[in-house]
Amino acid sequence: MIHFKKVKDLQNYLETEKGKGKKIGFVPTMGALHEGHISLAKTCKTENDICLSSIFVNPTQFNDPLDFEKYPADLERDINLLEGVGCDILFIPGVSEIYPEFFRPEKIPIGRLENLLEGKSRPGHFQGVCMVVKRLLEIVQPHQLYLGQKDLQQCMVIRNLVAWMGMKEKIHIVISPTIREPDGLAMSSRNLRLNDIERKRAPSIFQTLLFIKNNFRVVDLDILKKDAATRLTKNGFRVDYVEIARASDLESVRHWDGKEPLVALIAAYNNDVRLIDNLFLN
Ligand code: AMP
Numbered sequence: 703m704i705h706f707k708k709v710k711d712l713q714n715y716l717e718t719e720k721g722k723g724k725k726i727g728f729v730p731t732m733g734a735l736h737e738g739h740i741s742l743a744k745t746c747k748t749e750n751d752i753c754l755s756s757i758f759v760n761p762t763q764f765n766d767p768l769d770f771e772k773y774p775a776d777l778e779r780d781i782n783l784l785e786g787v788g789c790d791i792l793f794i795p796g797v798s799e800i801y802p803e804f805f806r807p808e809k810i811p812i813g814r815l816e817n818l819l820e821g822k823s824r825p826g827h828f829q830g831v832c833m834v835v836k837r838l839l840e841i842v843q844p845h846q847l848y849l850g851q852k853d854l855q856q857c858m859v860i861r862n863l864v865a866w867m868g869m870k871e872k873i874h875i876v877i878s879p880t881i882r883e884p885d886g887l888a889m890s891s892r893n894l895r896l897n898d899i900e901r902k903r904a905p906s907i908f909q910t911l912l913f914i915k916n917n918f919r920v921v922d923l924d925i926l927k928k929d930a931a932t933r934l935t936k937n938g939f940r941v942d943y944v945e946i947a948r949a950s951d952l953e954s955v956r957h958w959d960g961k962e963p964l965v966a967l968i969a970a971y972n973n974d975v976r977l978i979d980n981l982f983l984n
Contacts, residue, residue: 703781703784703785703789703790703791703792704790704791704792705781705791705792705794706791706792706793706794706795707793707794707795707796707799708795708799709795709799709841712791712793712841712842713841715791716754716842716843719751719752720843724751724752725750725751725752725845725846726750726751726752726754726842726843726844726845726846727746727747727749727750727752727753727754727844727845727846727847727848728746728754728755728756728838728839728842728844728846728847728848729742729743729746729753729754729755729756729789729848730755730756730758730834730835730838730847731755731756731757732757732758732759732760732773732891733757733758733759733774733775733776733777733780733891734773734774734775734776734780734891734894735757735779735780735783735784735891736881736889736890736891736893737881737889738850738852738880738881738888738889738890739755739783739850740783740784740786740787741878741879741881742848742849742850742878743755743784743787743789743848744787745848745876745878746789746846746848746876747787747788747789747790749846749876750845750846752790752791753787753788753789753790753791754789754790754791754792754793754842754844755784755789755791755792755793756792756793756794756795756838756842757777757780757792757793757794758793758794758795758800758834758838759773759775760800760830760831760833760834761797761830762801762807762829762830762833762834763827763828763830763831763833763834764827764830765824765825765826765827765830766824769976772895773891774891774894774895777794793841793842800834800837800838801837805837807833809829810829810832810833810836810863810866811866812828812829812832812859812862812863813862814951814953815828815855815858815859815862815951815952816828816829816859818855818952818953819855819943819945819947819952819967819969820855820856820969820978821855822943823942823943823969828855828856828859831856831859831860832859832860832863835860835863836863836867839864839867839869839873843872843873844873845872845873845874846873846874846875846876847860847864847873847874847875847876848876848878849875849876849877849878850877850878850880850881851877851878851879851880851980852880852881852888852889852890852978852979852980853978854952854965854967854980855952855967857875857877858951858952860875861875880979880980882908883905885905885908886905886908886909886912887901887904887905887907887908888907888908888977888978888979890977890978892975892976892977893975893977895974895975896972896975900972900973900975903937903938903939903972904972904977906933906934906937906939907934907939907968907970907977907979908979908981909933910930910933910934910944910968911966911968911979911980911981912981913929913930913933914926914927914930914944914946914966914981914983915966915981915983917929918946918958918964918966918983918984919958922956922957923946923955923956923957923958924956926946927944927945927946930944930966930968931944934968934970938972939970939971939972940970940971941968941969941970941971942969942970942971942976943967943968943969944966944967944968945966945967945968946964946965946966946967946983947964947965947966947967948962948963948964948965949962949963949964949965949982950963952965952967963982963983963984964982964983964984965980965981965982965983966980966981966983967979967980968980
């Protein structure tokens with residue numbers, strides 16, 4: 703695996719490879735890698751000539767500075783995991799490479815998604831995500847971009863960003879399924895921060911999503927959302943949101959028409975650690 707720290711060096715390399723007709727797949731991450739990230743890299747490796755991953759803990763997407771400070775990091779371990787799946791290139795830029803002096807942030811028109819769910823709970827988060835993803839996409843200009851369904855709203859925001867950048871025809875977005883621990887807990891870098899007691903109760907988020915999936919046809923969805931939130935509270939969580947929404951745009955749904963594809967989404971605090979997950983219902 704070749705490592706690049708400088709934008710220019712990476713771009714020179716990619717230009718040569720693209721000139722040879724090589725197809726580039728890109729897996730952006732913030733490090734602290736787990737099987738979820740690695741599954742994206744594996745798929746990327748099989749579907750492209752070159753699998754490129756980046757590790758950059760983006761300060762602009764953390765609305766909570768403590769969350770940024772506590773973000774786990776183990777670069778050596780990350781490198782081993784990526785090498786294990788044959789990742790070809792690792793881009794590990796410093797903050798001044800991504801946000802150099804000439805960089806001028808611009809407000810991205812995210813639309814309704816900016817203020818729903820994650821956007822509502824984490825003001826500024828999606829502008830920060832768009833800022834870094836736009837910059838990374840301009841640098842890498844990949845043929846395919848690999849994202850995880852675990853962050854469904856982020857996938858939708860990035861899809862809108864790519865369209866707004868006029869790169870919809872150039873960059874194909876691949877959304878990979880959420881990889882889970884054997885007990886159902888969605889893999890997340892944040893899981894590293896759970897103590898034994900918190901880790902034991904963590905799977906109840908996925909169990910609650912399954913409870914919604916098993917019951918959404920028969921009741922008023924507002925009642926179901928309340929029941930689901932109560933289950934989480936009883937299991938020791940502080941619920942941020944439990945939502946049942948249209949899969950197409952994440953708008954809340956109260957009465958299902960029997961056809962519309964739906965998704966259930968949960969964000970809840972396990973003491974200090976905020977966990978999110980989602981599940982398509984039909
Ligand atoms: P992050 O490092 O958290 O920014 O995540 C980098 C990419 O990995 C994003 O596209 C995430 O959606 C994806 N990802 C994170 N967790 C999982 C998971 N459990 N399964 C699949 N993809 C994931």
